[in-house]
Amino acid sequence: MIKAEHIVKSFDGRTVLDDISVEFDAGQTNLIIGRSGSGKTVMLKSLVGLHEVDSGTIYYDDVCFTDLDFKARKRIRKNVGMIFQGGALLDSSTVVENVKLPLDLFTNQSEEEKMERVNFCLRRVNLDNAHKLYPSELSGGMIKRVAIARAIVLNPRYLFCDEPNSGLDPQTSIVIDNLIRDITEEYNITTIINTHDMNSVLEIGEKIVFIYQGRKWWEGSKHDILHADNRELNEFVFASAMAKRAKMVETTEDGHNGRRAKQV
Amino acid sequence: MQKVFSRPEKMRIYRRRIFYEMEALGLNSIGLTAIISVFIGAAITLQMAISLESPFIPRYLIGYATRETMTLEFSSTVVALILAGKVGSNIASEIGTMRITEQIDALEIMGVNSASYLILPKIVATVFFFPFLTILSMIIGIIGGYMIAALTGIMIPADYVEGLQYCFVQWEVTYSLIKIAVFAFIITSISAYCGYYAKGNSLEVGKASTRAVVSSSIVIMIFNLILTQLLLT
Incomplete structure (x- = not known):
């Protein structure tokens, strides 16, 4: 479980996160959604400590992360995996070297054990034939899959993904979404x-937090989101044709609101 | 700096990275250093031969002047300035690109001390390898002078060799090696700093790279004066 309490973060006097309190549950796919520039990435980076919050506290299970110094945070960070928007693979390292790096740095396993784990993780993300390739030789989807393999190689307890679908075609996006959900x-x-990505929201979002202008505006599940009575959320959600169709299907199946479904 | 010199996570990984950086920053600079040194050595000999054309000045002084110029100034200071351009911009742009593409953030998330992991091996590699480039530059520069003497007939090669051996002070070579080691530290640390704190986009990486070369060149010139005053007087 990860819990944020009243976190505030500003840059050059501009408040980006304004008094956000939220709890993310273990074993669930928690989604932070919001328009571009709403503060989602700052929120995620604040949760992992890449940005220091101005005030408020962040808990990893029962440990207060914000009170820890760099050394103490290292212990928690070994349990954290993160998938960055662009993959953030080390350009000078091959796929295998990228995935193996955390094992090299933080375990005393033999080379065979490490390779076994690396191969397992690469197989897990369906990437069997790219071991010796460099990031510049990979497609966008492959980069994301290597990033996932690297993120899970140390068996993390917490996984953070910053727009894992950005720049991917819809089919690959679904593959990546399912992979993250399964893991x-x-x-x-x-x-x-x-x-x-509304597709991700409707497919894998077990808990959804909507951030609007730096504040937590709404939270709920993927089932609640289509019927939420929240103007800003509805504007965001129903800007997507897919969400409109999903609501139409739901209301038509419901049988009672056939007239309303046509209006959406 | 404190972060850079903090205790490495795993020495074995750092050793591997030091060798990688020695190849990337040191071995790959041999060609440039050799080409520039041979031409500068030849040019110095040629200029000295033309300038010192007098029956009262012994011809072997041309070889002596070439050796002194190469040993005292060119092979350390000028080579350092050249390397500031090649290696400094390389380091700043590499680390700067890693910063803006979140590769440094990815290392931090893994719990790696990114400053130490990325910068320390580069500093160690250059401080140990650049002195070899200086020695190479001295040798090749002097050979360049000999070649121009032999090929153009502007002086007798035997006089040139006599000049090379005239009043040789070993400390001058040591002084030059100390200087290049200090310059290597300056180039690497300033360039890495500029790259590590780059923000924004590729434009900023370009600016960081330029800043790295300009700043290290100026600091090299200042330290050249300080070290010369401290070590030679």
Whole structure:
């Protein structure tokens, strides 16, 4: 479980996160959604400590993360995996070297054990034939999959994903979404995903937090989101044709609101 | 700086990275250093031969002047300025790109001390390898002078060799090696700093790279004066 209490973050006097309190549950795919510039990435980076919050506290299970110094945070960070928007693979390292790096730095395993784990993780993300390739030789989807493999190689308890679908075609996006959801369930990880992809929201969002102008505006599940009585959220959600269709299907199936469905 | 010199996570990984950086920053600079040194050595010999054309000045002084110029100034200071351009811009742009593409953030998330992991191996590699480039530059520069003497007939090669051996002070070589080691530290640390704190986009990486070269060149010139005053007087 990860919990944020009243976190505030400003840059050059401009408040980006304004008194946000939220709890993300273990074993669930938690989504942070919102328009571009709403503060999603700052929120995610604040949760992992890449940005220091101005005030408020962040808890990883029962440990107060904000009170820890760099050394103490290292212990928690070894349990954190993160998938960055662009993958953030080390350009000078091959796929195998990228995935193996955390094992090299933080375990005393033999080379065979490490390679076994690396191969397992690469197989897990369906990437069997790219071991010796460099990031510049990979497609966008492959980069994301290597990033996932690297993020899970140390069996993390917390997984953070910053717009894992950005720049991917819809089919690959679904593959990546399903992969993250499966890994979350398989290893009972607390997963937090930043996204504005409505497909992800409706497919894998077990808990959804909507950020609007730096404030937590709404939270609920993917089932609640289509019927939420919240103008800003509805504007965001129903800007997507897919969400409109999803609501139409739901209301038509419901049988009672056929007339309303046509209006959406 | 404190972060850079803090205790490495795993020495074995750092050793591997030091060798990688020695190849990337040191071995790959041999060609440039050699080409510039051979031409400068030849040019100095040629200029000295033309300038010192007098029956009262012994011809072997041309070889002596070439050796002194190469040893005292060119192979350390000028080579350092050249390396500030090549290696400094390389380091600043590499680390700057890693910063803006979140590769440094990815290392931090893993719990890696990114400053130490990325910068320390570069500093160690250059401080140990650049002195070899200086020695190489001295040798090749002097060979360049010999070649121009032999090929143009502007002086007798035997006089040139006599000049090379005239009044040789070993400390001058040591002084030059100390200087290049200090310059290597300056180039690497300033360039890495400029790259590490780059913000924004590729434009900023370009600016960081330029800032790295300009700043290290100025600091090299200042330290050249300080070290010369401290070590030679």
